[in-house]
Amino acid sequence: MHRRDFNLALFGALSVPGLTRQSTRQGPVRVNGDRLGANLRALGAIGKTEAGAQRVAYSEADRAARALTLDLMRAAQLEASVDAAGNLIGRRAGSAPALPPILFGSHIDSVPNGGDFDGPVGSLSAIEAAHTLAERGIRTRHPLEVVVFQNEEGGLIGSLAMVGALTPAHLDRVSQSGMTIREGIATIGGDPERLESVARRPGSIAGYLELHIEQGAILDAESVQIGVVEGIVGIGWWDVTIEGVPNHAGTTPMDKRRDALLSAARFIEEVNRIVRSVPGRQVGTVGRIEALPGAPNVIPGTVRVSLELRDLDAGKIRSLYERIAEAGHAIGRADGTHFEFRQTSENVPALTTGHVRDVVRTAAQDLGLSAKDMPSGAGHDAQDMAKIGPMGMVFIPSVGGVSHSPREFSRPEDVVNGANVLMHAVLGLDRAAG
Amino acid sequence: MHRRDFNLALFGALSVPGLTRQSTRQGPVRVNGDRLGANLRALGAIGKTEAGAQRVAYSEADRAARALTLDLMRAAQLEASVDAAGNLIGRRAGSAPALPPILFGSHIDSVPNGGDFDGPVGSLSAIEAAHTLAERGIRTRHPLEVVVFQNEEGGLIGSLAMVGALTPAHLDRVSQSGMTIREGIATIGGDPERLESVARRPGSIAGYLELHIEQGAILDAESVQIGVVEGIVGIGWWDVTIEGVPNHAGTTPMDKRRDALLSAARFIEEVNRIVRSVPGRQVGTVGRIEALPGAPNVIPGTVRVSLELRDLDAGKIRSLYERIAEAGHAIGRADGTHFEFRQTSENVPALTTGHVRDVVRTAAQDLGLSAKDMPSGAGHDAQDMAKIGPMGMVFIPSVGGVSHSPREFSRPEDVVNGANVLMHAVLGLDRAAG
Incomplete structure (x- = not known):
């Protein structure tokens, strides 16, 4: 495996043109890329191992990273708090207090053996954007x-709580840390008995x-x-069971087999x-x-496979599934086997909001950055947030498309570009939203 | 599952024409089908459960079945003993003591959740044949x-010892009983330190x-x-490893995948x-x-499959393998994946001996039974015995081809036919062999 342990060290040597411009007369205001890089480096050091980032939710490393994040929020002049679901919130008052808030952020927990960028880039760029606005x-x-x-x-989990969709079944689930979600929430300073205090009404955010x-x-x-995200794809999951007849691989002629594999x-x-x-x-x-x-010497009698389909259009997922199920049944008829399909999960697509896409696209354009509309193939907290208000997402390149791996890497200049687009999209939304 | 717990009870009601003929003038001598059925029933009762026969080697049930088998040998006027490998031997002197012995038999241990016929049919038919010869x-x-x-x-294991091919590595292996083979041999009255006393020289049996x-x-x-067995097929086993690139199933477009599955x-x-x-x-x-x-949401990066090929002709196994390996490499080139083949096991084919096949075929013919030449797709002790002398096998029908299952079943009349063919093949070999 190609090691990139020192990825974040690149930030130290980075010089991004325009970063030191002090006023909008010299072009759009820019975030402090050196500070953002240093903060990402500090966060990435927590829970780092040779096998990747080990900051699964509720672990000791996750709790240490949360403490650092609260410190960074305070340094950015945000009013930092932990809500009853355990989400970290950094508030900054607006000039028109009656208006609903604009929310922006991401997450900092990792998968086991994860990377340095999935989550931290969005979270620390959000704090950096707020810091820059405060400084300016x-x-x-x-x-x-x-x-x-x-x-x-x-x-x-955190965004489900914020949209009032976290159920007791979720709370009983055992997380990667070994704790239940309920225990985890209590461990990180939340209160699983007070989750209703976290839930926000549709229309309550700008x-x-x-x-x-x-x-x-x-x-x-x-x-x-x-990337100007068009939406987060819907995901359908099915369990497919194929039944044949298990039999002795030595004594069953080829033309007498009903081989499920x-x-x-x-x-x-x-x-x-x-x-x-x-x-x-x-x-x-x-x-x-x-x-x-x-066993190598037994013809498989039962095979189970997973099937996953993703698209921005739920109707397309459905029609593809129907063709696939039909093809399965046809194979079963031809082979003397039997196909059974059971849907195990369905996430409907979450489209981004037109005027939020517009402010993202405009921000990129004003910053002189190339941009393209694209779907998000992965799930994000943003898909939950779409249930309570206008939603948009900004993507930056992942080198080689690798993620959920210690080899995950995004170039420093791309991270800084993303932070600048995020900051200007927030400003654009502030101008546009009622 | 279709239950056949009372299969062997059918033997009680069976009447096979010709069984009571007393002399060769009324046609070939026949075994006592009622007695054979009763003995199979008695053996089948040992270790029987709802899930099938539980007589794995060295288990309590295996040991009880061995004790019964020694009793049946003695009742058949055989001189019964246990050799140092734990094989049961029942001897009957010949009229020309200088001639090498003719051996015949099978095994009585079962797989877990096994049936009543795999092993006991050949073992108890051999004893029944000897019993009939003694009575007549x-x-x-x-x-x-x-x-x-x-x-x-x-x-x-037992036949490997008899041909001098049981190694210390075999002895250290843990058997289904939980004991090592070495411990098992001691448990059933053998002596793992004296295995060389069991090994027979090539040419030492008729x-x-x-x-x-x-x-x-x-x-x-x-x-x-x-079935007049032509030989026991050779078996080649390979582990095939297919390497692709594991990746996020949501964010990796279809045309960018290197999907090992x-x-x-x-x-x-x-x-x-x-x-x-x-x-x-x-x-x-x-x-x-x-x-x-x-995982349902990750493109498989590594897939391992087993490959097994069987045939009576080792050259055909080799040429099929070469075509299959070539096809694998071609798929790898087309898909951007990599195939690696590693042979893990090779059993060479064991052909039966021409004159032994002849005596089996003649015995079936004399008894008025239909017969056909065929390979054995499964392995048997006979394949080891072929290393030290002429070898032949007799097959009887398995209803539906089911074996290694409580649903394993062979009709009583077929079992009795098999015993009669075995007895007359022994007599034929006695006449033919030097």
């Missing part, structure tokens, strides 16, 4: 709230903006600096063929497979 | 040895004959009564196509598959 004395009309959601990687690494390779491959192989090819048979950016994946009994 | 006062020229090998299901259930469906499907699916289809592309009875199986990391 730029006062928005709307109150601002920098939000660092807790346990994004374990199921968007908007939510999130900067994140793309996690795919599109921006990197096309050398585009900023052979049918599964044909199915996996069909999933790929069907998903690619229509234009668009939809994706379909078989990521998990289990064949029983699973 | 038929004296062979060659000494006879009924052999009930220990731990056939755990790797042909022949070895084994009756066994087919375990496949060929005889049953074609309504043929007796998609390549594996194409490979599984190719294995099936190539094995079926040439005439013959060869079989090829992918029975085990593992995809990593194995």
Whole structure:
């Protein structure tokens, strides 16, 4: 594995043109890239191992990173607090206190063996944007709230709480830390008995903006600096069970077999063929497979595979699924096996809001950055926030599209570009929103 | 599951024509089918559970079944003993003591959740044949040895010892019983320090004959009564590792994937196509598959599958393997993945001896039974015995081809036919062999 332990060290040597401009007369105000780099480096050091970042939610490293984040909020002149769900909130008053707040942020928890950029880039850029506004004395009309959601990687827990959708079943779930979500919330200074205090009504926010690494390779491959996110794809998950007849691999002639794994192989090819048979950016994946009994000398009698389909259009997911299910049943008829499909999960697509996309696009344009509209193939807290108000997202390139890995990397100049776009999108939303 | 707990009870009501004939003038001498049925019933009762026969080697049930088998040997006027490897031997002197012995038998240990027929049919039919010869006062020229090998299901252990091929590595292996083979041998009255006393030299036996259930469906499907085994197939095992690039299933476009599971699916289809592309009875199986990391939302980066090829012709196994490996590498080149093949095991084919096949075929013919030549797709102690002398096997039909299951079943009349063919093949070999 190619090691990039010193990725963040690159920030120290970075010189980004325009960063030192002091006034809008010299072009748009810019964030302090050196400070942002230093803060990312400090956060990345917490829980770092040779195998990657180990800051799963509620772990000791996660709690240490949260403490650092609260300190950074205070340094940015934000009024820092922990809500009952354990989310970190940094408030800055607006000039028109009656207006609803603009929220922006991300998360800082990692997957096991994670990277330095997924979450921290958006969280610390949000704090840096607020810090820059405070330093420049730029006062928005709307109150601002920098939000660092807790346990994004374990199921968007913090944002579910904020939109009033966190259920007792979620609370009982055991997280990567070994604690239940309920125990985790108590551990990080929340109060699982007071979650209703966290829930915000639809219409109670002026908007939510999130900067994140793309996690795919599109921006990197096309050398585009900023992704204007069109929406977060819907995701359908199915369990597919294929029943054949288990039998002795030595004594059962080839023409007498009802081999569930052979049918599964044909199915996996069909999933790929069907998903690619229509234009668009939809994706379909078989990521998990289990064949029983699973011995080299026994013809598999039962195979279970996962099926995942993603697209911005729920109707397209449905129609692809129907074609795939039909293809499965046809394979079963031809092979003497039986296909059964069971949907296990459905996340509907969360489209970004038109005027929020516009302010993101305009911010990139004003900063002289190339930008393109694109879907988010991964899930984000922003998809929950879309339920209570206007939502938009900013992507920056992920080198090679790698994420959830110690090899995850975004170039320093791209991180700073993202922070600047985020800051100006917040300002744009402040001008645009009622 | 269809239960057949009372299979063996059918023997009680059975009347097989010709069984009571007393002399060769009324046709060939026949075994006592009622007694054979009763003995199979008594053995089948030991270790029987709802989930099938539980007589794995060295277990309490295995030891009880061995004690019964020694009693049955003595009742058949055989001189019963346990050799240092734990094999049960029942000897009967011949009229020409200088001649090498004719050996015949099988095993009585079962797989976990096994059936009533795999092993016991051949073992108790051998004893029944000896019993009938004793009752009729038929004296062979060659000494006879009924052999009930220990731990056939755990790797042909007893017969490996008899041909001098049991290694210290075998002895250290942990068997299904939880004991090592070494401990098991001591437990059943053998002596793991004296194994060299068991090993027989090539040429020291006049022949070895084994009756066994087919375990496949060929005889049953074609309504043929007796299988004349041409040989025991060779078996090649390979581990195939397919390396792609693990990636986020949401953010990686379809045309940017290097999906190891998609390549594996194409490979599984190719294995099936190539094995079926040439005439013959060869079989090829992918029975085990593992995809990593194995999450529904991650494109598999590594897939490992097993490959098994069986045929009577080692050259055909080799040429099929070469075509399959070439097809794998071609898939890898097309998909941007990498295939690696590693052979993990190779059993060479063990062909039966021409004149032993002849005596089996003649015995079936004299008894008025339909017979066909066929390979054994499964392994048997006979394949070891072929290393030290002429070898032959007799198959009887397995209903539906089911074996290693409580649903394993062979009809009473087929079992009795098999015992009669075995007895007359022994007599034929006695006449033919020097």
